[in-house]
Amino acid sequence: MNTKVKSQEKRRYPRIPVGIGLEIHMKGQPVNKARGTIVDLSDGGMSFLSDAVMEEGMSFYLSAKMPLLIRGEVRSMREASSGLNRYGIRFHKIGFSGADESRPRTFINAHFEKRSHN
Numbered sequence: 001m002n003t004k005v006k007s008q009e010k011r012r013y014p015r016i017p018v019g020i021g022l023e024i025h026m027k028g029q030p031v032n033k034a035r036g037t038i039v040d041l042s043d044g045g046m047s048f049l050s051d052a053v054m055e056e057g058m059s060f061y062l063s064a065k066m067p068l069l070i071r072g073e074v075r076s077m078r079e080a081s082s083g084l085n086r087y088g089i090r091f092h093k094i095g096f097s098g099a100d101e102s103r104p105r106t107f108i109n110a111h112f113e114k115r116s117h118n
Contacts, residue, residue: 015040015047016108024052025061036084038064041108045075045091049084059092069095 017040024034036050054060054074062070076088 011042013042013044015042015045020064020066022048022062022064024050024054025063026052026054026058027060036087039086043108045072045089046070047086047088049080049086051084054085054087062089 018038020038022036022038024036026032026034034050034052036048036052039047039049048062054077056074056077058074060072060074062068062072064070070089070091071093072089072091074087075090078086080086
């Protein structure tokens with residue numbers, strides 16, 4: 001019997017691939033605004049690629065090119081290709097412009113789940 005657990009199986013919520021541009025707002029940093037791309041999104045967090053310099057535990061705000069505003073915390077970081085870093089984020093708060101999209105799961109299902117199964 002195989003007792004090893006894959007890292008993906010440890011996630012509380014499944015992540016959905018998305019590929020959306022975003023702006024990162026970091027108060028109190030030398031460069032307080034940066035850009036990146038959301039790689040995947042879940043009820044509890046997401047990952048994104050950026051050339052921004054951030055540290056684990058750092059809090060920030062994200063705004064995406066859609067009705068999505070995020071306040072989160074960097075939980076992990078690793079180098080990716082082409083000088084970019086891949087950040088793992090835990091959500092603190094998510095805001096949506098649509099009244100019926102008050103929960104991450106509702107938003108993810110409505111905007112991304114159908115695309116990820118095609």
